[in-house]
Amino acid sequence: MKQLMGGARRRTALVGGAVVVLVAAGLGTWATDTWPFDGKDTYCWGAWKEDSGPGFLSRKALDEDNASRTSKETAPTPRRQRGQCTVSLHSERVGSDGDQIVAETKITVTYGPAPEGAGQRLEWIDGYLGDRAMPLPDGLPGATDGKQALLVLPEGCDTRDGRPTAVTLDTVARTVYSDTTMSADAGLGGSQSVARLLVAVANRAMEKAGCAPAEPLEAVSPMTTLPEEDESFFTRACRIRGLEFGKEGRDLEYQVGAVTRDFQSCSVRTQRGDGRYFDALMVAQPRFSALLDGVTGTKAPARGWRGTGVFADDYKVVRADCAGRPLTVLMLAPSLHETTPYFTAFANAVARRVGCAPIAPGGSSR
Amino acid sequence: MTDSENAEPAENNENNERDGSGAANARVPLHERRRPWWHWGRLAGSRLRLAVIIGVAGAVVGALLGGAGVAWRAGAGPFADDRACWGAFGEDDVAALFDGKRDIKTSEVPITTDRIGSQGPSGTCRLTSPRGRRITVQAHQLDTGFGGAGDRWADEFLSARLTPLGDGLLGMASDTRAWLAVPDGCIGRPSRLDVSGGPTVIDMETGWTVYDDDVDTKARDALARAVVKLVNRYMADEGCTGRIADPVRRMPEPPRFLVEKKDGMCGVKGLRLPSTYQHEGRHRPLLTRGDGPVRTCDRGVLFDHPGLRLMTIEDPRLAVLYDRLSRDGAKEPVRTGAHGEQDGYGFIRDDMGLFQAECQTGQVTFLVRADDGEHPDDIRALLPRYVAAEADRVGCGPLRVTLPAEG
Numbered sequence: 001m002k003q004l005m006g007g008a009r010r011r012t013a014l015v016g017g018a019v020v021v022l023v024a025a026g027l028g029t030w031a032t033d034t035w036p037f038d039g040k041d042t043y044c045w046g047a048w049k050e051d052s053g054p055g056f057l058s059r060k061a062l063d064e065d066n067a068s069r070t071s072k073e074t075a076p077t078p079r080r081q082r083g084q085c086t087v088s089l090h091s092e093r094v095g096s097d098g099d100q101i102v103a104e105t106k107i108t109v110t111y112g113p114a115p116e117g118a119g120q121r122l123e124w125i126d127g128y129l130g131d132r133a134m135p136l137p138d139g140l141p142g143a144t145d146g147k148q149a150l151l152v153l154p155e156g157c158d159t160r161d162g163r164p165t166a167v168t169l170d171t172v173a174r175t176v177y178s179d180t181t182m183s184a185d186a187g188l189g190g191s192q193s194v195a196r197l198l199v200a201v202a203n204r205a206m207e208k209a210g211c212a213p214a215e216p217l218e219a220v221s222p223m224t225t226l227p228e229e230d231e232s233f234f235t236r237a238c239r240i241r242g243l244e245f246g247k248e249g250r251d252l253e254y255q256v257g258a259v260t261r262d263f264q265s266c267s268v269r270t271q272r273g274d275g276r277y278f279d280a281l282m283v284a285q286p287r288f289s290a291l292l293d294g295v296t297g298t299k300a301p302a303r304g305w306r307g308t309g310v311f312a313d314d315y316k317v318v319r320a321d322c323a324g325r326p327l328t329v330l331m332l333a334p335s336l337h338e339t340t341p342y343f344t345a346f347a348n349a350v351a352r353r354v355g356c357a358p359i360a361p362g363g364s365s366r
Numbered sequence: 367m368t369d370s371e372n373a374e375p376a377e378n379n380e381n382n383e384r385d386g387s388g389a390a391n392a393r394v395p396l397h398e399r400r401r402p403w404w405h406w407g408r409l410a411g412s413r414l415r416l417a418v419i420i421g422v423a424g425a426v427v428g429a430l431l432g433g434a435g436v437a438w439r440a441g442a443g444p445f446a447d448d449r450a451c452w453g454a455f456g457e458d459d460v461a462a463l464f465d466g467k468r469d470i471k472t473s474e475v476p477i478t479t480d481r482i483g484s485q486g487p488s489g490t491c492r493l494t495s496p497r498g499r500r501i502t503v504q505a506h507q508l509d510t511g512f513g514g515a516g517d518r519w520a521d522e523f524l525s526a527r528l529t530p531l532g533d534g535l536l537g538m539a540s541d542t543r544a545w546l547a548v549p550d551g552c553i554g555r556p557s558r559l560d561v562s563g564g565p566t567v568i569d570m571e572t573g574w575t576v577y578d579d580d581v582d583t584k585a586r587d588a589l590a591r592a593v594v595k596l597v598n599r600y601m602a603d604e605g606c607t608g609r610i611a612d613p614v615r616r617m618p619e620p621p622r623f624l625v626e627k628k629d630g631m632c633g634v635k636g637l638r639l640p641s642t643y644q645h646e647g648r649h650r651p652l653l654t655r656g657d658g659p660v661r662t663c664d665r666g667v668l669f670d671h672p673g674l675r676l677m678t679i680e681d682p683r684l685a686v687l688y689d690r691l692s693r694d695g696a697k698e699p700v701r702t703g704a705h706g707e708q709d710g711y712g713f714i715r716d717d718m719g720l721f722q723a724e725c726q727t728g729q730v731t732f733l734v735r736a737d738d739g740e741h742p743d744d745i746r747a748l749l750p751r752y753v754a755a756e757a758d759r760v761g762c763g764p765l766r767v768t769l770p771a772e773g
Contacts, residue, residue, distance in 0.1 A: 137608070192551055192607050222549035222601070222608035224534065228728075236708050239724045259727045353726050353761035364764070 043071045044085040044109050047204035048197060055187030056089055056105055067091035076111045078210035081159060083111040085201075099178040105186050106172045109198075111205045113163045118295040122315050122330050125150075125291055128168060130265045130279050134258050136195050137221040141287035143258065145226075146191040147171045149198045152287040157211040164290045165209075167202040169194065195219040230255040238266035238280075242345025252277055263288060264350055278333035280346045284354065289326050292319070296328065304361025316343050322356035329359065451491035451503050452477060454599035455592070462588050464495050471496075477505045477600065486566050487553075501572045503596065508564030510686050520687065521671050523569055524679075526652040526664040527581055529620055531590060531613040536565060536659055536683055537597075540620065541585035544593040545569035550683065552606035565683050568596045574670055579652050581620030590614055623650040624663075631748075632663035632676050634755045640744040643674060659684050661756075666737075675735045676748070678756045682728030689729060692722035698770040700749070714769050716742040719749030725762035732756055746772075 040050040043057070050069075051059050062069055069089050076083035089105040115121045128150035129143050136142040142151035149169040157165040173186035188194050199219045206212035232253040237243040243266070245252060251272075257265030262285035268277040283289055296319040301309030307320025316339075317330040329347040333339045348363030357365050410416035450460050450472040460470050470493050477489030486507025493501040508519060523545045528538035537546030547565040570593055572585075594610050601608060624633060631639040632651055643649045643665060651665045659681030666673025679685040692711040700712035700721055712721030712732075716739030721732045732753045734745055750767050757765035 190551075196607070220609050221533075221611060222606070223551045225550045239726050239728075264726070349726065352763065355761065 041069070041071075043073070043087045044201045045073060045075050045083075045204045045208055047201040048087070054189035054193050054197065056087070056107065058187075061089055061187065064091070064093075066093070076205055076209040081112065081157070081165060081209055083205055083208070085109050095177070102176040103184065104172070104174055104176065105184070107186065107188070108170045108172075109201050109205075110168045110170070111165065111202075111209070113159050113165055114291045118310065118317070119312065119315055121292065121295055122317060122332060125283070125288070126265075126279050126281050126330070126332055129258070129263050129283065129288065130281050131255055131257055131267055132226050133265070134191065134224055134226055135260060135262060136198075137192075137219050137223050140195075140199070140217060140219060141285055142195075142198065143263070144169075144191050144194045144198065144223075146188065146194055147186065149194050151198050151202050151217075152291060153202060153206060153211070154213050156213060157206060157209060163293070164287060165211075166291065167198060167205060169198050169201075191223050191225065192219075195223060226257065228256055232271055237268050240266060240346060240349045242349060243268075243342055259353075261354055264353075266346065276332070276334060277337065278331050278339050278342060280329070280331045280343070282327065282329050282346075282350045284322065284325060284327045286325060289319075289328060292317075292328050292330075306357065306359045311340075316340070318347060318359055320351075320356075320359045322351060322354060327351065327354070327356060327359075450474070450493060451596060452489065452599060452603070454596045459592065459595060460493060463493065463501060463592055464499065467495055467497075469496055470494065477603075486564075499572070501570055503568065503570050505566070505568045505596075505600065507566045508687060510564045510690050519569075522571070524660050524662055524677065525667070525670065525672070526621055526654050526662040527578065529581075529586070529617050529654065530656040530658060530660065531594070532616045532656060533611075533613065535610065535613060536681055537567075537593065537613075538660065539586050539590035539593065539617075541582040541589065542572045542575055543570065544586075544589035546593045546597045546610075547683065548597055548600060549606075549608065549610070551608065552601050552604055564687055568593060568600060570596075578667055579621065579623040579650075583620055586620060587614045587617070590617065618656045621652050621655045624653045626651060634663075634676075634752060636755060637748070637751050640741065640747060642741050642744055649673065671737060672735075673737050675733065676752055677731070677733040677735075678760065679731035679733075680727070680760050682730070685722065685729040685731040688720060688722055688731040688733065692720050692731075700767045700769060702765060702767050709765060712767065714746060714749060715739070716745065719745050721749070721753050721765075721767055723753075723757060723762050723765060725757075725760070727761070730757075730760060730762055 042049050048057055050057055055061060061067060067089065068091070069087065071085065071087045073085035074083050075085075085108070087107045089103070091103045093101050095101045115124050128148055132145040133143040133148070133150075134145065136144060136149075136151065140151060142149065144150070148171065151167045153165045153167060155164075159165060171186045171188065173184045175182050175184045188197070196219050199217050203212065203216040230253045234249045234252075234254060235245055237245060237249070237252075237254040238256045245268075251270060252268055253271050254266065254268045257267070259265075262283075264282040265280070267279040269275055270277060283292060295310070296308045296317050297310045298308055300307065301311045301316065301318055305318055307318055309316070309318030313335050315330060315332050317328065319326050319328040321327070327350075329343070329350060331339060331343045331346065344360040344362065347359040351357065351359045352363070352365065410419055449456055450470075451474060455463075457468060460472070461468050464470050472491065472493050474491035475489050477487050479485075479487045487505060488507070489505045491503040493503070523538070523543055525540070525543070527540040528543055528545075529540065531537040531539060531546065535546060538544070545567050546569075547567045550565075553566060570589055572589070590613050594613055598609055626632070626639060629636060629638050631637040631643075633653055649665045651663050652667070653663045654661050659679065661678045661680070663676040664672035664674075679688070692713070698714055700714055700719070702709035708724065710721055710723035710729075712719070714720075717737070718733070718735035720734075723730045723732065732749075734748045734752055736745060746769055750769065753765055753767050754763070757763045
């Protein structure tokens with residue numbers, strides 16, 4: 001009896017103490033909005049955390065419609081300088097007419113060097129720097145349009161044969177109805193948000209690969225946005241003299257991309273069907289240039305051209321010295337139209353803009 | 367061993383309990399006498415009094431906590447927010463703008479947008495020292511119709527005394543003026559298709575000075591830092607990510623009067639200096655230092671108004687300020703070579719010439735403007751050469767403008 005009473009008292013004291021501690025801890029977590037056992041998932045080698053910002057990582061994205069988020073990843077290692085991670089969102093619901101509607105979002109991050117073949121590599125770099133892509137902030141050698149992104153990693157991560165390693169981000173987001181498929185918003189939160197996601201995953205990947213720089217990369221400053229939408233019904237494309245289209249321009253549209261000292265893009269396409277007429281790209285940023293090492297061959301592409309280059313069936317590329325750094329101009333075009341005059345005009349106009357001697361025959365310098 | 371040690375205090379407790387119940391009728395129970403004087407049991411004396419005391423104490427503590435909480439949430443009392451200008455400046459930031467003085471009064475109108483959003487966001491903040499110095503901070507969207515607020519804004523804030531903040535920022539600073547556009551990723555980029563499509567800027571003015579070419583670097587740096595803090599705070603309030611870094615370390619020295627060669631007016635090669643402006647003194651030129659967005663060459667500045675200005679605006683987000691004027695500024699349009707309108711628009715008048723070029727980077731403004739129409743020939747002589755030379759410099763060449771016949 002005596003023992004029992006004593007035990008009860010002590011228990012009361014213990015329980016009281018525990019309650020006080022719990023209440024204090026609860027207040028603390030409530031006040032600071034932290035929770036030690038949040039059970040939140042992380043993705044892409046731990047670089048991204050559930051509920052950490054953009055919509056596709058939010059808990060809310062899983063709230064309805066039989067939604068699920070899955071991920072797959074292969075981390076790079078010091079031995080194997082390649083890696084990939086994928087985050088997929090999948091949801092299904094039944095539409096008003098009883099049909100099934102499936103929403104799919106897939107975000108893929110790839111760590112590794114650029115594709116080997118020249119044609120493939122040009123397509124690859126145009127995919128990330130062309131169209132509506134704008135440079136990443138804080139001088140990072142990269143670009144994004146809010147859906148795709150590229151970042152060239154520091155020299156320390158170059159492959160053994162001296163090719164740069166890049167981290168890329170690609171998005172597929174679509175809604176599939178019974179009779180049609182529509183593209184959708186992936187919920188990445190815009191260019192600024194993509195820049196941060198990309199830099200976070202690049203830092204983590206470099207740690208895994210054992211080539212992280214002393215200071216992690218950062219994307220803090222605001223990004224500039226593209227000044228314009230695509231233009232249709234025009235005669236001069238991308239405000240570049242020599243890209244004149246006369247009557248043909250009525251069925252085409254053009255998109256001016258970034259126009260900086262580091263890169264410049266101009267794409268012309270058919271209004272219907274988004275078919276490519278040509279994609280013209282200038283690349284001068286040294287790390288971007290390094291990605292293109294070897295694609296321009298060893299001799300001039302044709303008479304009167306400066307530097308080295310290749311004119312192939314579906315692409316043209318030339319590299320020449322421009323104020324001490326290599327400047328590469330390239331044009332991707334299906335061989336349906338004669339695009340050489342446009343390529344000549346683009347090469348010389350861009351060279352003149354950045355203050356260089358003409359690259360193509362027939363140009364004049366400042 | 368351990369068991370017996372543990373059991374002993376429990377037994378003592380039990381003894382106390384029993385003693386207490388045994389002497390329940392005594393005036394001061396034995397167990398109470400054993401308690402120290404401050405024990406609640408001794409202080410209260412009875413259960414009722416204890417309940418009352420606990421109740422009152424609880425109410426007082428509750429009221430204090432509640433009051434503190436409300437004050438904290440409302441930012442009043444000891445939690446008062448003494449941050450000035452929409453929360454952008456702490457006390458040290460304000461002191462940095464007033465040579466370390468801390469007795470600065472502040473008043474502000476919050477940044478709001480009008481009901482239909484046609485004017486963009488606007489707000490005002492004023493910092494006043496008891497010694498009469500004051501700084502006015504304005505958040506507003508620049509008007510594209512009139513060179514940004516009736517030319518006065520351009521006169522003062524695009525003056526050659528200001529140095530660009532660099533790093534692609536759309537902003538400049540001197541010791542009396544500073545401005546910075548809210549980054550376009552945050553609230554959208556200005557567009558000429560917009561009714562009032564100018565950039566939204568936050569600017570600061572501290573008065574005017576007669577020391578044209580003597581910009582106090584320390585004061586300029588303080589203003590540059592302050593205007594970045596204002597924009598960073600505004601972005602945070604708007605829920606935009608991104609932070610602009612301290613611009614000061616990459617800014618060049620403030621400008622000094624330029625020593626001009628006769629065929630190098632404003633440092634533009636091949637541009638002949640008209641005789642009207644050849645005399646020394648008041649007409650010495652001041653030229654913006656650093657890279658873009660603006661290169662201004664002012665001379666004969668009086669009350670912030672230049673006697674003659676040659677200006678190039680490279681950044682299309684700012685060049686949009688002259689877009690409308692370039693199309694309807696005068697009856698005599700300026701033309702360019704074979705492609706006509708494709709290279710841009712412009713006009714020439716007795717007091718000014720303007721060409722708004724369509725460059726690869728977007729619109730670029732070339733402006734020659736006098737404060738009176740007394741030297742129309744000078745304007746006519748200057749505009750084509752200025753446009754040609756500057757277009758080459760900014761990568762928009764070749765650009766040859768032809769003037770309408772005199773008449």
